[in-house]
Amino acid sequence: MKYMNIKRYLVTFIACTLSVAALALEKSDFVRPDQIPFPTDNPYSVQKAALGKMLFFEPRLSRNRNMTCATCHNPSFGWEDSTKTAVGAQNTNLGRHSPTVLNAAWGDLFFWDGRASSLEEQAAGPIESNVEMNLPIEQAVSRLKEISAYQQWFADVFGAEGITANNIKKAIATFERTVVTGQAPFDDWVEGQEAALTEQEQLGFELFIGKAQCANCHTGWNFTDNMFHDIGLSGDDVGRYGITKQEKDRFAFKTPSLRNISQRAPYMHDGRFTTLQQVIVHYMSAGINRPTRSDLMEPFALTTDEISALEAFMLTLTGEDQPVTLPTLPLF
Ligand code: HEC
Numbered sequence: 001m002k003y004m005n006i007k008r009y010l011v012t013f014i015a016c017t018l019s020v021a022a023l024a025l026e027k028s029d030f031v032r033p034d035q036i037p038f039p040t041d042n043p044y045s046v047q048k049a050a051l052g053k054m055l056f057f058e059p060r061l062s063r064n065r066n067m068t069c070a071t072c073h074n075p076s077f078g079w080e081d082s083t084k085t086a087v088g089a090q091n092t093n094l095g096r097h098s099p100t101v102l103n104a105a106w107g108d109l110f111f112w113d114g115r116a117s118s119l120e121e122q123a124a125g126p127i128e129s130n131v132e133m134n135l136p137i138e139q140a141v142s143r144l145k146e147i148s149a150y151q152q153w154f155a156d157v158f159g160a161e162g163i164t165a166n167n168i169k170k171a172i173a174t175f176e177r178t179v180v181t182g183q184a185p186f187d188d189w190v191e192g193q194e195a196a197l198t199e200q201e202q203l204g205f206e207l208f209i210g211k212a213q214c215a216n217c218h219t220g221w222n223f224t225d226n227m228f229h230d231i232g233l234s235g236d237d238v239g240r241y242g243i244t245k246q247e248k249d250r251f252a253f254k255t256p257s258l259r260n261i262s263q264r265a266p267y268m269h270d271g272r273f274t275t276l277q278q279v280i281v282h283y284m285s286a287g288i289n290r291p292t293r294s295d296l297m298e299p300f301a302l303t304t305d306e307i308s309a310l311e312a313f314m315l316t317l318t319g320e321d322q323p324v325t326l327p328t329l330p331l332f
């Protein structure tokens with residue numbers, strides 16, 4: 001992490017003095033990885049991912065058998081949903097916008113406030129939460145045990161352990177790690193196809209890493225530093241402070257990836273912005289100036305053309321994703 005920060009400041013410094021060289025350097029910092037990282041205590045297998053996919057789309061994991069992970073993490077909306085803040089069981093409003101599960105394999109801490117430290121840990125949360133799927137995990141286990149096809153699947157994947165709460169979480173986490181954004185025009189450009197981005201889009205990238213300072217936080221191939229920042233938005237949600245109780249974390253939220261951002265409106269932890277233009281206008285003002293606001297937030301001015309260029313650049317981050325097929329779920 002330290003190394004990354006030093007590198008980032010160096011890059012910013014060079015960018016100010018020598019923009020062409022800096023651009024080449026920056027490009028190489030955005031190269032797609034060629035492998036998905038899987039943890040050693042929950043390695044990948046084709047079957048485990050297939051089982052996890054079934055569970056992700058499994059309504060019987062919710063008390064009223066009417067809600068799945070995909071209700072709120074819908075592949076049609078970039079693996080999140082189109083409501084400002086998610087709506088859970090009994091139509092309860094969850095108060096926060098559903099984040100995407102795209103590229104979660106590269107995540108570090110999960111939830112807007114980082115309260116889960118792995119996808120495995122995260123997965124039980126929504127099943128059990130009374131405002132989400134509202135089903136105690138032990139009941140989820142016994143429901144699945146009544147379905148003989150699931151007994152077979154779990155036996156094939158996990159051996160004698162079979163259906164347990166932990167194995168449900170492991171299978172779901174494995175599937176989630178396979179949800180990765182496809183090759184985008186930006187990736188083609190990074191890999192050397194100059195014509196993959198228009199001049200306007202390239203100007204947008206220069207602004208992104210330069211004057212607009214977006215890459216201070218949205219860095220690396222997944223366009224996130226996986227850290228928490230107060231970006232000066234209004235509202236009562238204290239974000240990361242609720243978990244750490246450290247004053248510096250008040251109003252800080254996790255930096256989201258910008259991959260496939262065009263499919264993922266509305267934006268921010270409370271879905272307050274419906275367009276990328278509104279997002280850019282917020283950053284130009286740097287939001288509310290208060291002690292907790294990140295030092296990386298500073299007001300800046302863009303012309304109308306530059307705003308369009310920055311937006312055009314962000315649209316080049318949408319990958320050519322394969323259509324998502326729905327799993328067939330066993331009845332018995
Ligand atoms: C009712 C809507 C809803 C359902 C159902 C739901 N989620 Fe979520 N999910 C959310 C919301 C809202 C958040 C953010 C909550 C927060 O940060 O406090 C979230 C956060 C997450 C995150 C963290 C992403 C990140 O980048 O930090 C993951 C992963 C996730 N959910 C996976 C799942 C899985 C797996 C299921 C099914 C077992 C599921 N969700 C069911 C709404 C939902």
Ligand code: HEC
Pocket residue numbers: 208212213214215216217218228229230231233253254255256257258261264266267268269270276279280283284294296297310
């Ligand atoms: C200080 C770090 C920081 C800087 C600088 C920054 N961002 Fe962000 N960005 C964040 C954080 C943190 C969030 C989530 C904030 C929230 O929801 O409260 C976010 C959210 C977003 C979102 C919404 C993503 C989503 O999934 O809802 C977009 C789009 C975005 N930023 C684009 C930009 C652009 C464009 C710039 C440059 C003009 C920029 N950001 C500069 C940290 C930063």
